[in-house]
Amino acid sequence: MKAIKEKHSVAMRWAHWINFPVLLIMIWSGMLIYWANDEYTITIFGHTFFHFFPDPFYKFFNVPQRLAEGMAFHFFFMWFFAINGLLYFLYTIFSGEWRQLVPHRHSFKEAWHVLLHDLHIRKMLPPQDKYNAAQRIAYTSIIMMGFGSLVTGLAIYKPVQFYWVTWICGGYHLARVEHFILTVGYVLFFLIHITQVIIAGWNNFRSVVSGFEIIQDQPAANIKTADDEKSI
């Protein structure tokens, strides 16, 4: 017999794995659209350090001259992205899972300790719970970023009919910049996420497919108090 802990609900696992390919398609088709007016750079004091994106990058991903195709894909898959995200959001609210997800008042201090630990600077790890403080911040942010993409996306897509959404975003230009930055954010999130998943190992990865985690190295007495939900 093995001690196991139910970690991820079926709803969370489906939402997670549906979102992954859909977001990938959204980023790719967004790139086909962005190419038609690729005006963003990182410029400081008149010196351009980086242009989004260099020609070899476009060539590698076969981006040029596909604006219409990009728009067609983007405006189809946007529905899947929105509906999947919305269902997941509603699920976390109604199931109460948001309590394990939203940062609490110690999270920011703890997240710093998690970071120091991960960088091998600090030995002690703050309470891990289902999600540790750094994860709480990261996963809550990514949900908010999803909302941000929907809102800024709508602001760009229908700036006349939803002029107030465009206004909230700070206008058409800013909405476009925000939409772009959020996308860059997803890519950065993805890179860190993948690294962490690899480091965390198979037991953790399996829990996002099968739902449970096997507890092997913890003495039984600890398991009972491991559920520190009540102490929050």
Add this chain to the structure above:
Amino acid sequence: MMKNLFSNNRETKLASQKQLNRRNFISFSVFGGVGALLYGGWRWLYQSPEETPGTTGGAHKLLRRALNQNELVFKNTLSNNHLVQTYPKSMAAKSVRVNSKIGMEDDDFDGSKWSLQVNRRNGTSLKLNLEDLKALPKTEIVFDFKCVEGWDQISHWGGVKFSDFIDHYHLREEAKLQYVGLATPDEGYYVGLDMLSALHPQTLLAYEVNDEPLPLDHGFPLRLIIPVKYGIKNLKRIGSISFSDQRPPDYWAEQGYDYFSGL
């Protein structure tokens, strides 16, 4: 499944290796199976044939259907009360961007011989010249012109409100049809507009930019300014206007772009 779906139960329990193997097998089978299905679906869509060329063309069949469905969704937010934001004249660009000359490529075009042909429902047509249109009340607009490519520019235009034009020339019967079609004199560029967008109070038959007559590049003598649409619908050098219940041909919709292209 349902119990699991909403369970927030994070208690530790004991399970035999056999039970775990079973769960892993089911979960990973579903994971792999659905993953393969999604990948197959994607491959199918990506390689699926394009629509039969007609009024629209150049898009995958399913994606064209999605674009048309999106139109039905977002048409509901179209209203004469939803106005495009306007700006003070001082904010208008002095040098207005020229992005395309499709339909205006013949160098020997003589603006003085130009006339606008309006095809009526009963088969007759009107021939109008620029003076006829200038006799109607003039409307000006300074708005943010938006290109489908992603750039935009605040620009200042003057001309006849399309709905004023309809009223003045007693075209209300024609305006009951669903679409307006416009084309350049050489028919090299043509657009189709839904009537609601065409009759929007900010849609102009423009003959001025920055208080000056349109330069040739901007569609002298008469062009369409339709702020509720992307630039691709803002046809330059209008040669003819017609009305229909069927979608009129549209240059960019034939090349994979959304027919509606509304903002």
